[in-house]
Each structure stands twice: as structure tokens, then as C-alpha cells.
Amino acid sequence: MTDGFGAARAAALVADAESWDLSATRVATTDDIPVIDVERLFATGDTAELDRLADQLRYVGENVGFHFLVGHGIGTELIEQMFEAAAAFLTAPATVKQAIAMDSAAAPIAGIGYMALGERRLPERSKGNLNEAALFKQDRTHRLADNMWPDAAKVPGFRETVSAYAAEIERVAMGLLPVYARALELPADYFDAAFTSPFYRLRMTRYAPVDTAMADEFGIAPHVDTTFFTLLAQNAAGLTIYGEQQQTWLRAPVVPGALVVNTGELLKQWSNDRFLSVKHYVPPHRGDTDRYSVPFFFNATADYPMACLSSCTDEDNPPRYPTVSYLESQAAAQHE
Secondary structure: OOOOOOHHHEEEEEHHHHHOOOOOHHHHHHHOEEEEHHHHHHHOHHHHHHHHHHHHHHHHHOOOOEEEEOOOOOOOHHHHHHHHHHHHHHHHOHHHHHOOEEOOOOOOOOOOEEOOOOOOOOOOOOOOOEEEEEEEEOOOOOOOHHHOOOOOOOOOOHHHHHHHHHHHHHHHHHHHHHHHHHHHHOOOOOOOHHOOOEEEEEEEEOOOOOOOOOOOOOOEEEEEOOOEEEEEEOOOOEEEEEEOOOOEEEEEEOOOOOOOEEEHHHHHHHOOOOOOOOOEEEEEOOOOOEEEEEEEEEEEEOOOOEOOOOOOEOEEEEEOOEOOOOOOOHHHOOOO
């Protein structure tokens, strides 16, 4: 039943995204994007606080699809260091970046390393994206240390900063799982078995200013993430998300210290379309300085079979998707 599911689903998502009307956009207000504060939960583990946050997240997941996350405990200094590390590497000479080029013979796994300006993947589109990026990932067989890293003498402190941030953002992601479980009316530990060795990708992206761009050119083309959820740090505005309630595109502001969280296709399918998968894109970057973003794409263990959640199906709402793993579904869109 799962044969060809991933490739067909990936093609359908691309076709759908290319049909979206992007003409109506506005700056998001504080009323458009909910804020969820997990500081107390992370500090105390209080079950009443867990259920309170789950009620908030249930509304967000079913009606909005994205929110600002505060109180996560990642220091603003470390976030700033990540932007600085991204700038140090992504503005380094081409020889430094190409030494860890994606798909090079030195790459131990697919989909990691340096991705040059104009790449047509991630997301896959017919025209190249106006950004360059460095990607690192971890899964059940490869750890973060197994990735390719730039020459430490040429980009000092880069690996240490990325490793420190990856550990912190993974801590946050794992800490959110009980909230998602309760939001979906499941036991708090429901997702533990599915995330024993979570698959994640950490991306550091540089958007250099552009003077002109065609109407079908983007910083990152319109798409939905393939994730359970994505945690994004950005140093300047640019992320544009579709507001389901407002029926228009919203330009997300930067809230110092906050992460933008959106759900993706993995959770949408797992929840039988109960939780939204959020449309978004980044337009060509304007301005005098580079924009940097650091998304963390978080998924279940890559080969874990995801059967429709029991709280998201009944006699009148049968499962809409087969029981599939990440490798059988979303991985097709990522060429993994």
C-alpha cells in the first residue's frame, strides 16, 4: 500500500504549491500569531501546566498552524552566535564552502553540507532559490559528529557553535513532545517510542540582498515542510506564512529570543489532517544587509511506522493515509 506513496505525495505537494495565489500579503500583527510560553513547564514539569499549554497548542494546531515559542531556555547569546557562525561560513571564500559541498564524494550521507546559491532542491522547484545554506543532520544511523565540517582554521569555532545549538534545540523539541501528545488528546508519553532516535536537519541559510528578481523567483519557494514540526530562528523579517483564519499571507516579524514554530506534513498526515501543515515562503531579500535564518526540521525516527493516531480517527473519519515511516513518505521530497 505504501509503494510509491512518498514520490506521489511529493509531486502533489509541488503541484499544489505552484498553484497558490501569493498576491495578498500584509505584516502580521500580535493578534495574528499566538505566543506559547513553556518556561514554567520546562522548569517544573507541572501536569496542570502541561494540560493548559496543550489546550493552547490544540487550538493553534487545528486553526493556525504556527506560533511563537518563548521560555524555551535557549539563550539569546547562543542564538546570536549561530547567526554569526552562519555568516562566517556562508561569506567565506568559495573554496572553503565547496570543500563540504552537498553531494560531494566526501559526503557520508545525502542532503548534508554546503548548498550553493540557485539550488533547486529543499524545496524542489524548477527555478533556483535565492539563498545559500549549510545543512547538518542526525538520524538513527548517523550522528551530528558524522557530518562534514569546514576547516576549523578557516572558520574557527563554527563546529562548536553548531554542536552547542543543535543540542539545545533538540532538547527543546523533545521537551515539546508531551505538549503535542496532550494537544492531540493522547497520553503525555505517547510519542516517546517514535522519537527514540529522532531524525532532524539543521539548516543555516543566508539571504543576500537582491536588486531585481522575476515574479517566480523566491528566497525560498512556496512550500510546506515535511516535518513533525519546525523550529525557526531568524535575525530579520522575511518568513511569509499563510494565515488560514485571515485568508491572506502574513509576514512574520522578529520577536527577540522567540522561535517561530510551524507544523508540517508528517504531523498533518499522522493526525489525519487534524493539525494544519503550514504554507510558507520567503520572498527575494531586499535591504542593505544579509538576512540569516536557522530552521530546525524535526521528525520521528526515520523508519518508525506512523499509524493514524487513535484520537484522530473514528467510524465517520477513517484514516486518510497509509501507515508509513518518514523514509516511506516525506523522505522522497528530500531526496533521501
